[in-house]
Structures are given as C-alpha cells and as structure tokens.
Amino acid sequence: MAGFPIEFAGRIKTLPPYLFAAIDEMKQKAIARGVDIINLGIGDPDLPTPKPIIDALGRAAADPKNHQYPSYEGMLAFRKEVADWYKRRFNVTLDPVSEVLTLIGSKEGIGHIPLAFVDPGDVVLVPSPGYPVYPVGTSFAGGQSYLMPLEKKNGFLPDLDAVPKDVAKKAKLMFLNSPNNPTSVVMSKDYFKQVVAFAQEHQVIVCHDAAYSEIFYDGRRPASFLEIDGAKDVGIEFHSLSKTYNMTGWRIGFAVGHKQVLTGLGKVKSNLDSGVFQAVQEAGIAALRLDDSVTDGLRKVYQERRDVLVPGLKKLGLEVDPPPAAFYIWVMVPKGYTSASFTAHLLETAGIVTTPGNGFGAPGEGYIRMTVCTTKERLAEAVERIKKAGW
Numbered sequence: 001m002a003g004f005p006i007e008f009a010g011r012i013k014t015l016p017p018y019l020f021a022a023i024d025e026m027k028q029k030a031i032a033r034g035v036d037i038i039n040l041g042i043g044d045p046d047l048p049t050p051k052p053i054i055d056a057l058g059r060a061a062a063d064p065k066n067h068q069y070p071s072y073e074g075m076l077a078f079r080k081e082v083a084d085w086y087k088r089r090f091n092v093t094l095d096p097v098s099e100v101l102t103l104i105g106s107k108e109g110i111g112h113i114p115l116a117f118v119d120p121g122d123v124v125l126v127p128s129p130g131y132p133v134y135p136v137g138t139s140f141a142g143g144q145s146y147l148m149p150l151e152k153k154n155g156f157l158p159d160l161d162a163v164p165k166d167v168a169k170k171a172k173l174m175f176l177n178s179p180n181n182p183t184s185v186v187m188s189k190d191y192f193k194q195v196v197a198f199a200q201e202h203q204v205i206v207c208h209d210a211a212y213s214e215i216f217y218d219g220r221r222p223a224s225f226l227e228i229d230g231a232k233d234v235g236i237e238f239h240s241l242s243k244t245y246n247m248t249g250w251r252i253g254f255a256v257g258h259k260q261v262l263t264g265l266g267k268v269k270s271n272l273d274s275g276v277f278q279a280v281q282e283a284g285i286a287a288l289r290l291d292d293s294v295t296d297g298l299r300k301v302y303q304e305r306r307d308v309l310v311p312g313l314k315k316l317g318l319e320v321d322p323p324p325a326a327f328y329i330w331v332m333v334p335k336g337y338t339s340a341s342f343t344a345h346l347l348e349t350a351g352i353v354t355t356p357g358n359g360f361g362a363p364g365e366g367y368i369r370m371t372v373c374t375t376k377e378r379l380a381e382a383v384e385r386i387k388k389a390g391w
C-alpha cells in the first residue's frame with residue numbers, strides 16, 4: 001500500500017532548523033573528508049560525572065522501591081535537598097513542599113511553562129540571542145515572542161526601558177538567563193531589582209534560567225534572582241544539575257519560587273510526564289551534598305581553559321572579553337564576515353566547529369560562540385590553527 005502524505009502540524013513546519021543539528025551536519029561532512037575536528041560548538045561538559053553521584057545511582061537503581069512511577073512533583077527528599085542547597089548557596093529560604101518542583105532537566109520545564117500561562121496571541125519577552133527553547137516553547141503554546149536584543153552597548157543585558165509600554169502590558173511571561181548562554185554575561189543584584197520592579201508594574205511572570213550559576217570564575221559567585229526582595233512574588237528560577245555536576249545525560253533539574261507559578265507548571269507536567277526516575281533523584285541528592293571542592297575543581301579546569309583561549313584569540317586581533325561565568329566565549333567576527341561566513345571559514349580553513357551567533361536569534365548576528373568544553377591543549381591548538389589560517 002502506498003499510504004498517504006504525512007503532514008507536519010504548522011507549529012513544527014514553521015520551526016527554524018534546530019541549531020545544533022545544522023552545525024552537526026557541517027561537522028559530519030568535514031569528518032567524512034578526514035578533517036581532525038576541534039569542536040568548540042557544543043555546550044556539553046566533556047568531564048565525567050563525579051564518582052559519588054554515580055555510586056549513589058548504582059545503589060538506588062538496585063532498590064526495587066525505585067522501580068515504580070515516581071511522583072510527578074519529585075521526591076520530597078530531593079526537594080528538601082534543593083531547599084537546603086539554596087539556603088547554603090544563596091541564603092534563600094524555600095518551602096520544599098510548595099516552592100520546589102523537580103524537572104526532567106531544566107529544558108523540560110522551560111519548554112513546558114508557556115503551556116501553563118500563555119494563551120494564543122499572548123506575548124512573551126525573550127532575550128535574543130538566547131537559548132532557543134524560550135521562543136520555541138512560546139510558539140508551541142501559540143504565544144508571540146517579543147525579542148529583547150542583547151547588545152554590547154547595554155552590556156548584553158535586556159534594556160527593560162526599551163520594551164514598548166503596550167508590549168509590556170500584553171506580556172504574560174519574561175525569560176531571563178544569567179549567567180547567559182551565549183554571551184556569558186552575569187546579571188547584578190541591581191539589575192535583578194529592576195526586573196522585579198518591571199514585573200510588578202506590568203504583571204509579568206519572570207522565568208529566570210540559572211543553569212550556569214555554579215560555573216563562575218575568579219571567585220565571583222553569580223546571584224540568584226530569588227535573593228532579591230519580592231522576587232518570589234513575581235517569578236521562578238530554573239536550575240539544573242547538568243552543568244554544575246557534568247550530568248547533562250542524566251536529565252534532572254528543578255524550578256523554585258512562586259507557588260502558584262509552580263502549580264501551573266506542575267499541572268502541565270502531571271498531564272504529560274511521570275517525573276524523574278527516583279534513582280536519578282537519589283543521585284541528585286548525592287550531587288547537591290558534595291562539598292565545594294568538587295565544583296571548585298571543575299571551575300578551575302574551565303578557568304584555565306578560558307585563560308588559554310581568550311588571550312590567544314585576542315593576540316590574533318579578535319574582539320573578545322574574558323567571560324565572568326559559564327563556558328561560552330562570545331567573539332565578534334572580523335570585518336567583512338557574517339556569523340555564518342566566519343563559522344564556515346573556521347571550519348573550512350582550521351577544522352574548528354563554532355556556532356554562528358545569529359543561530360541564537362537575529363540580534364546575535366556579527367558574533368560566533370565558542371565553548372571551553374575541550375582540553376586546554378586542544379584550545380591552544382585551535383588558536384594555532386586560526387593563526388595559520390588567518391582571515
């Protein structure tokens with residue numbers, strides 16, 4: 001039988017190609033040509049998950065009580081551990097029962113939250129360049145993204161005063177992300193205070209993505225949005241164990257803050273998924289209990305890499321600042337290039353995979369993103385190769 005034409009829904013047909021899929025295709029072609037690729041494209045820690053976490057998973061996986069459906073909102077023991085971690089790290093007090101929700105990675109919660117609060121035609125404020133899940137989750141819910149450009153002249157922070165009053169009035173949610181992917185910029189507590197005031201004035205729910213809060217340099221710890229007075233009355237914060245503990249494959253994160261906002265997200269989740277494998281939550285508890293020496297060690301590795309790559313690129317005449325946090329280097333492309341043509345140039349002439357800045361939204365044009373998720377020897381070689389290739 002010939003079957004019949006299979007038509008994708010409009011929401012799928014209008015999707016931009018998933019950024020990393022396009023990069024991957026370019027990379028595969030180069031590998032097929034025999035090129036020794038240095039991949040500075042993907043933000044996925046290259047180091048293994050710390051052993052105490054793996055051991056905790058092994059023990060918990062063997063226990064039959066963990067083999068059944070977990071509760072959709074997460075084990076209370078995990079949520080208590082999150083609350084304890086927030087107290088220690090940020091001096092923020094959370095009620096583990098009503099102010100903490102376990103997620104199957106923070107991407108899951110970020111993608112789903114518009115379904116809880118955005119009706120067709122509603123506006124969502126989205127930083128751009130930014131994590132593609134913010135506008136895509138918005139569009140899946142039928143909402144309209146209003147892009148807040150991150151520009152050098154504003155220190156790559158959204159200019160809240162530039163959001164037109166009628167847009168702010170219509171906005172239901174606002175996504176923010178500090179430390180930022182792709183710019184690595186960190187928001188100050190003063191900036192967060194402006195966000196709280198803006199959210200109160202316009203009745204916008206703030207969804208702050210803090211996935212990189214523990215990847216910071218020079219001992220300067222980024223703040224939590226929830227450290228600000230009144231923040232818990234206007235929004236929530238997304239967190240992840242992925243970047244902090246090299247657990248991207250494990251799929252565990254959490255959201256904390258405003259009870260009613262978490263209740264909405266929980267309603268979506270309870271109808272779509274069945275929570276995180278309890279053994280992974282037990283491993284998450286072990287992760288959050290690790291002492292600082294583990295995360296200090298990871299930060300030291302990334303900082304050493306940053307301090308190879310950034311000065312190396314600067315020496316070659318590229319315009320780039322050392323990031324204060326996260327593992328991204330946001331590089332301005334040289335004159336005569338676009339984001340796409342410079343990405344292609346580095347791949348063709350130096351075998352280096354990077355990500356074109358406009359892939360994170362049109363305001364990212366003129367930049368490329370590099371990551372430090374590879375050894376410092378390879379980063380030094382990348383600098384050498386770019387030097388040889390020139391532009």
Ligand SMILES: *Cc1c(COP(=O)(O)O)cnc(C)c1O
Pocket residue numbers: 043104105106107108131177181209211239240241242243248252253
């Ligand atoms: C990696 C990343 C996340 C975390 O994703 P998980 O689903 O928790 O693995 C969230 N936000 C941003 C901006 C990221 O880069």
